Amino acid sequence: MASTDWIVGQARWIALAIAVIVPGILNPNFRSYDNLQGFLQSIGILLILAMGQSFVLLIAGIDLSVGAVVAMGSVILAALLQAGWPLWAAVAATLASGLGVGILNGAGVMILKIPSFIVTFAFMGICFATGLMISGGNRIGLPSGSLLPQLASGQLWGAPLQIILALALLIAGTFGLRHLPIGRHLYAVGGNQEAARLSGVSVGRATLVAFALSGFFAAIAAVVYAARIVSGNPIGGGNLNLQSIAAAVIGGVSLFGGRGTLLGACFGAILYSLIENVLNIYNVNPNITEIVAGVIVLLAGLINVLTDSKRSIA
Amino acid sequence: MSSSASGGLSRLGRSSLDSRRILGALTTYRIWPVLILLMLGAAAASRGIFLRPSNLVAILFIAAPTAIAALGQTLVILTAGIDLSVVAVWVLSAVIAAGLAADGWSFPVSVLAAIAVGVAGGLINGLLVAVLRVPPLITTLGALSVGEGIARVYTGNSPILSVPPAYKALGGSYFGPVPLPTLILLTVVLALVFIMHRMAIGKQIYAVGGNAVAARYAGLNVAGTLIFVYTASGVLASLAGLVQSAYVQEALPNVDMDTLFATIGGVVVGGASLSGGSGRVVNSVGGVLVIVVVENMMNILGVSPLLAEGVLGFIVLIAVYLNVGLNPNALNAWLTQRSGQ
Numbered sequence A: 001m002a003s004t005d006w007i008v009g010q011a012r013w014i015a016l017a018i019a020v021i022v023p024g025i026l027n028p029n030f031r032s033y034d035n036l037q038g039f040l041q042s043i044g045i046l047l048i049l050a051m052g053q054s055f056v057l058l059i060a061g062i063d064l065s066v067g068a069v070v071a072m073g074s075v076i077l078a079a080l081l082q083a084g085w086p087l088w089a090a091v092a093a094t095l096a097s098g099l100g101v102g103i104l105n106g107a108g109v110m111i112l113k114i115p116s117f118i119v120t121f122a123f124m125g126i127c128f129a130t131g132l133m134i135s136g137g138n139r140i141g142l143p144s145g146s147l148l149p150q151l152a153s154g155q156l157w158g159a160p161l162q163i164i165l166a167l168a169l170l171i172a173g174t175f176g177l178r179h180l181p182i183g184r185h186l187y188a189v190g191g192n193q194e195a196a197r198l199s200g201v202s203v204g205r206a207t208l209v210a211f212a213l214s215g216f217f218a219a220i221a222a223v224v225y226a227a228r229i230v231s232g233n234p235i236g237g238g239n240l241n242l243q244s245i246a247a248a249v250i251g252g253v254s255l256f257g258g259r260g261t262l263l264g265a266c267f268g269a270i271l272y273s274l275i276e277n278v279l280n281i282y283n284v285n286p287n288i289t290e291i292v293a294g295v296i297v298l299l300a301g302l303i304n305v306l307t308d309s310k311r312s313i314a
Numbered sequence B: 001m002s003s004s005a006s007g008g009l010s011r012l013g014r015s016s017l018d019s020r021r022i023l024g025a026l027t028t029y030r031i032w033p034v035l036i037l038l039m040l041g042a043a044a045a046s047r048g049i050f051l052r053p054s055n056l057v058a059i060l061f062i063a064a065p066t067a068i069a070a071l072g073q074t075l076v077i078l079t080a081g082i083d084l085s086v087v088a089v090w091v092l093s094a095v096i097a098a099g100l101a102a103d104g105w106s107f108p109v110s111v112l113a114a115i116a117v118g119v120a121g122g123l124i125n126g127l128l129v130a131v132l133r134v135p136p137l138i139t140t141l142g143a144l145s146v147g148e149g150i151a152r153v154y155t156g157n158s159p160i161l162s163v164p165p166a167y168k169a170l171g172g173s174y175f176g177p178v179p180l181p182t183l184i185l186l187t188v189v190l191a192l193v194f195i196m197h198r199m200a201i202g203k204q205i206y207a208v209g210g211n212a213v214a215a216r217y218a219g220l221n222v223a224g225t226l227i228f229v230y231t232a233s234g235v236l237a238s239l240a241g242l243v244q245s246a247y248v249q250e251a252l253p254n255v256d257m258d259t260l261f262a263t264i265g266g267v268v269v270g271g272a273s274l275s276g277g278s279g280r281v282v283n284s285v286g287g288v289l290v291i292v293v294v295e296n297m298m299n300i301l302g303v304s305p306l307l308a309e310g311v312l313g314f315i316v317l318i319a320v321y322l323n324v325g326l327n328p329n330a331l332n333a334w335l336t337q338r339s340g341q
Helices: A002-009 A010-027 A034-041 A044-058 A066-082 A087-114 A116-135 A146-154 A161-179 A180-191 A191-197 A203-229 A240-250 A263-280 A286-305 B001-013 B016-028 B031-045 B051-076 B086-102 B108-131 B136-154 B165-172 B180-198 B200-210 B210-218 B223-248 B255-269 B283-299 B307-326 B328-340
Strands: none
Touching: A010 A263, A034 A044, A034 A263, A034 A286, A034 B180, A044 A180, A044 A203, A044 A240, A044 A263, A044 B210, A066 A087, A066 A116, A066 A161, A066 A203, A066 A240, A066 B136, A066 B255, A087 A116, A087 A203, A087 A240, A087 A263, A087 B108, A146 A161, A146 A203, A161 A180, A161 A203, A161 A263, A180 A191, A180 A203, A180 B223, A191 A203, A240 A263, A240 B136, A263 A286, A286 B108, A286 B136, B001 B031, B031 B283, B051 B086, B051 B180, B051 B200, B051 B223, B051 B255, B051 B283, B086 B108, B086 B136, B086 B223, B108 B136, B165 B180, B165 B223, B180 B223, B200 B210, B200 B223, B210 B223, B223 B307, B255 B283, B255 B307, B283 B307
16 A cells, blocks of 8 residues: 555656656657757746646636636737837736736635636636737737747757746745745645634735736746747637646646645646657647647546545545 | 515415515525516617517527536536536537438437437546546546547547538427427426436435535435536536537537536526535526526627626626625525514
8 A cells, every 4th residue: 555655656757757768768759859949949838837827726726717818918918019019018018917817816716705716717718808809819920020039939058048937937936935924825825724814824815916926927928928929829828727737736736725836837847748749749639639638637636636635535 | 675575475475484485486596587687678778689589589599508508517516516528528429429410320329429428428527526536627627628639539620510401400490489409408407307306316416515524424325426417417518519519500629618608607697506505407597598698688789799708707706706695595584584574
């Protein structure tokens, strides 16, 4: 029994090892420099979203609006740049839109005491509709000569800029969770809301901060997304909800709140992207990739239940 | 309003039991007077366009599949669960039925295959939730992705556009003035009302949703009850997919998240609590009708889709809030107290 527990506990490391070693040995395309470069260029969005989602999962919530915030944010960014706004102002407005959605999500959960999945589901619809309204339903290209696409593919000391951005967010977020009072409050609220409240933690403020951070991180991901596809796409980001939740949970962030780290979420994002990359290399039908994504969510949920002693006894 | 109602009630019923019963019925089925008021408002706001027979029939056709899926969703929500996979089962059943029918399989075979999809999907959800205890939200989120993926693989991610006449008849026939999809919906409602109020499983569903631990200590088969509700939800989602694809005469492999929101929203607007244990199946039909009527009214008035989306989201959020703050018992107690004065 103990040994099965150990295996379940280490399942994610075993999975990562298999995901790297097996295709690494079998497929020269997988270990090619081009594939590795492309892989690093492609994972920034999921890394950032998985960290954002983790803040909400830590307080035992869920944020189904992140994919829609990415779509809406990319449209806002492209539209503002087309309107002649300077890059910094357009990026700031995009980040503010995501932060605003996050605050509204948090306020809905905090003030109205509505389950987070239904609040964020409602905002998913509202954000997609906003993006469609602004763009008229079409993609909006970035103005030619925009600096943004260069940033997406840019490198600093050989590392892609978006990886450096994700790393900076990881360091800042981890510091905040570990060393700031609000960070410890997120864990406390997710661990036991009633106990947290009785020991003087403001549950409402922690809730608001968690959703605001998730919206903010989603808006950062929206900037990276727009830079990558060189446009604003009002119907993009559809699978990102599922992927961000899957990545966080694979990385050990508990669905029941109170447990997990941003580093773990990043690990989950890398593992998830590796699996997709391998499927790509073997030319697997992208529709099958969607099936695999669903199975990964189910498996991650199952492993979470098996390893989390705090799971519901019902 | 409540004072005049209570005056009328005290003249009607001699014993306080009767007035309490009527008040209880009014609070339990409060969505129906709301729906009637809304329809009167829609008729006034649209200068009668809303009440045109063609518009009312269109509403019935649009509402029927969503309401059928919402009925299954209700059973799941009564157990404090959620089924995000209804739209995936919906499209998968539709493409398999339409695909088989287009390939020349007989009508009954295609329908049975679609229903089998619902049974299988629901059983898998139910086993994951009940036996392996994966949270319903995650289970059905995964199933949503898997189901849509299978539908896309099956169709090569393109719609099935040709369906045979027998299949079209399922979605487009009338019995007198009543569309066949509406009759199917009414049949499902009657069957579910019978199950919920006359069979043991109905009481078990309310008990599990009220308090799963207590239900288990009371010797109820909690796992069996959960497997039943998810399977029922799968079957009804299949039926919804069949009816809707037959009505629009094509089957798309892509899920519609607005439909998913309408099934959950319909249940919630109908008064069921997302924390389980309280709500009536028939009210979910009223909730879906409210949503469809609001959409239809905004469509007639030419309201922008963004505003329409926002209004619907707002209605659902307010409904969740009212169900939390004003649960039927609290409202009932409040009204009874007022009528006693």
